[in-house]
Structure formats: C-alpha cells, structure tokens
Amino acid sequence: MFKFSREQKILDIAGVKIGGQPGQLPTVMIGSIFYHKHKIVIDEKTGEFNEKKAEELLMKEKEISEKTGNPRIVDVCCSWPQAFGKMIDFIARKVDGPFCIDGATAEVRIAGAKYVGEVGLSDRVIYNSITPHTREDEITAIRDAKIKSAILLTLNTRNPTITGRIQVMDELLAIAQKAGIENILVDVCVIDIPDPGPISKTIYLVKEKYGLPTGAGVHNAVVMWKKKRALTPENYMLAEGVANAIPIALGANFILYGPIEYAPTAYFSCALADAYVAYNARQEYGIKPLTNNHPLYKIFR
Helix, strand or coil: CCCCCCCCCEEEECCEEEECCCCCCCCEEEEEECCCCCCCEEECCCCEECHHHHHHHHHHHHHHHHHHCCCEEEEEEECCHHHHHHHHHHHHHHCCCCEEEEECCHHHHHHHHHHHHHHCCHHHEEEEEECCCCCHHHHHHHHHCCCCEEEEECCCCCCCCHHHHHHCHHHHHHHHHHCCCCEEEEECCCCCCCCHHHHHHHHHHHHHHHCCCEEECCHHHHHHHHHHCCCCHHHHHHHHHHHHHHHHHCCCCEEEEEEHHHHHHHHHHHHHHHHHHHHHHHHHHCCCCCCCCCHHHCCCC
C-alpha cells in the first residue's frame, strides 16, 4: 500500500474527525434516511414519517458504529421544501454530531439551508452537495446560513473520466470559497456501473494533489447494476461490500453507503478494509491509528 506525499487534512466536524493518511482514522460512514420511496416516510410532501421506525434505524446504526469504530454521519434526504424542517428537527434531536442535508432539487436544498441557519444548526450541517452546476441563489443561501462544511461533487458530464473529475476540482473549490465553506469533503461521483474502479483511482489522485478528505457513493454503481440485471440478494450484498472496500484501499476517508438499512453489512466490510489498511500502514510506515476506537482494534475481537 502507500502513504500520500502531500500532507493530508484532518477535519473535525461537530466532533467527527475525517481525513488523514491511510491507517490514521476510520472510514466515516454516511447512510441515507428519508430518501425517495423510503418505507418509513408516510408523506414526502409534508415530511410525515414513522418516528418509531426512524429511531429504531438510527439506534441500530449507532450500535453498529460503536461496535466497529467507524463514525457515522446521517444523510437527511428530502424531496419537498416544506418537509425539510420536520426531518431536520428529528435528526438533530436523535443524533449526536454532524448530519448532511441532501435535497432532490436546488429549491429543496435552499430550503434546508435557510432552515438550519434560522434554528442555529449550521455548525452541525454538511451541505450535500456543491457541483459545477450549483446556482448563484444556492451559493447565497449556503453563505447566508453560515454553513461551513460541504461535500463537493466532481460531476463532469462532458468528460466523465478520471481526468474529467480532476478537471472540475479547481472550479468546485472556487464555488466553495464563494459560499463560505471551510470544511471540504470531496465526493468523486459515481456515474456508471464499473465506476468503483475509476473513482477509487480518482480518490487517490485528489488526495495526492489536494490533501482533502475524499470518498464516494459507490453504492450507486451497484444500484445501477441491479436495475439492469437480476442479482441474487447474496450477490447484491457481496457487490456492495467489494464496491465499498476498494476505495478504502486507495485512501477513501468516507463512504456514502446508501440506505441506512444497509448499515450491518456496509459497516462490516468497511471496518475490515480499514483494519487491513491500518495494519499495513503501521508495519510499512510506522503510522498508528490516531484513535483507540479504530476498527483495527475492534473488528477481529
């Protein structure tokens, strides 16, 4: 394995540390709740959902996170502007630490940004996400809400390659600066079914050039595959595990693993990858985990 030649930034976002050299910190797990057609959502337009089932999912994920040592960030998804406040309030009460606000459209994301600014939650929020196509009114909303953390999505529709993803980085950084973002996470953007390979290499290149915490929603590649070909439940979960683990071997600091229901298998595969990477980093480079709560010390017990 390897050590990046560039110094790697470590961010502390509302108590969750993310970034660094391979082997220093556990992979941060980002799972989605209230996503489109989530069974616990009763009415997407009003934001009504089954609070008991939502809390059960959050508690189960918390237990798994504590067991493996991988920190969590909950990705709060929403499809309608008027529904976001109710969902954000619930997550803010039930979850310690940071959470993402992830809207289906710019209007939804703007509503979420305004709400967290009004209720004083901006320091706990990670804006998901800023792209090369982010509008001026959205940038203004982020800045006015004093949100300081965001995911930058390296979406390059004209050149959806490793090179194309790298090409939009400077543009994204300029947009983030304009929006007042200080804590930058980079999502290298899954576009196609075999993308876990290219995005893993892109993660390596982004971290080597910029030193920023980087990851991806590799779950999306497996979902696209499932839509085109029937996969058995066993093969589907195996595909998820492999897709999540490969980017970690190339330096990923976070994984957007999809629906929160997938926590049991996603955390296990990522924790195991973390342990393998950390064991190598310690032997080859003398890099030790920065926390005693690292999967290296927990997964094999």
